[in-house]
Amino acid sequence: MSALLWFIAALVLAAAELLGAEFVLLMVAGGALGGAATAALLPDNHWLPFVVFAVITVLLVVVVRPPLLRHLNRQEPPQLGMRRIIGAPATVLAPVDEHRGEVKVHGEVWSARTYASEPILDAGAEVTVTEVRGATVYVRGESHG
Structure with missing residues (x-):
């Protein structure tokens, strides 16, 4: 997969995140950007972008997403x-x-x-x-x- 395809996938995933706002697709988009960078830097290596994509996605979902959600959800719900x-x-x-x-x-x-x-x-x-x-x-x- 070429760097351009990885980059397009990252953009599509980031745009799709706007529909759900759960930050999962945004984390996957970050992994796709890692895959794009790897594909751009090492164009002859076809499997490494997939590994980088998977590792970055898992790290973002496990390490970055939980504190991000806690930070965004810490305000009290409005009184009704x-x-x-x-x-x-x-x-x-x-x-x-x-x-x-x-x-x-x-x-x-x-x-x-x-x-x-x-x-x-x-x-x-x-x-x-x-x-x-x-x-x-x-x-x-x-x-x-």
Whole structure:
């Protein structure tokens, strides 16, 4: 197999990786580039590019791919649904106590309550959402973190 064919195979594999993003085909493409380099440097040796291809591919899959995947997957998945507003800042619209109140969270108006031990929160106060129960959020004043 000529160096040009190895190089074309590497390009096709790298392009195919865009469809899956598992980094296996990219590692195989790296092996194909090794095969291309070997074929270009030693054009009379027809079996060595295959050996170089296999060794580089295995090394990339075993040594490079796992830490690459760990690095790319270390961020936490986005919070969905009601969990996304826990810990979010909110602004008190109507005074909030343990029985009633309203706050604005992420541009939405919510019924709000404080816990029994919390003081009344006045309109305009900045608070933090600590819990969601149905359509009601429980909040604490900023001084409580």
